[in-house]
Amino acid sequence: MDGYIAYITYDDQNGNLHLTQTIVPEALAGKFLAETLLEDALKQIKKENKKAVAKCSYITKYLEKNPQASDLFI
Template identity: 45%
Template sequence: MEHNYKLIHNEAESQYEYHIEGMLARLVYDNQDGVLHLTHTFVPKELGGRGIAGALVKDVFEDIKKRGLKMKPACSYIVNYVEKYPEYEKLQ
């Protein structure tokens, strides 16, 4: 699914962000020695049902891959996403 959301890596807050219609969708992580423990995905309910969470997780995974890092899903949404798209298992 194509989208026009711009992924922002807010390292100071340890999160990836989309700013959409004045609201913040985010994926929070904890960087432990180059392994990003992905702890929380949040999309405001006003933006729900538009595939934003899935787009955010995919963009974050692509950024992790591009940067040569590893990730550990610690959020049920992200665990389920990896099960649905097993090509991202190699990032673990």
């Protein structure tokens, strides 16, 4: 977006995706990019019938505000 790169890092451990970091450049903060990235990742995790593990403070906070997503996490 606008020449910046935003991403979520993960580690696949036996089919469970450990979501370790959500990286969004400061210039893009407040534009809901982290939320969009995470929701897209969760759609893919659901599609692949996998589970996620929250290892990132942003994702933990997201789950507190969006408990309906907790079924995708172990």
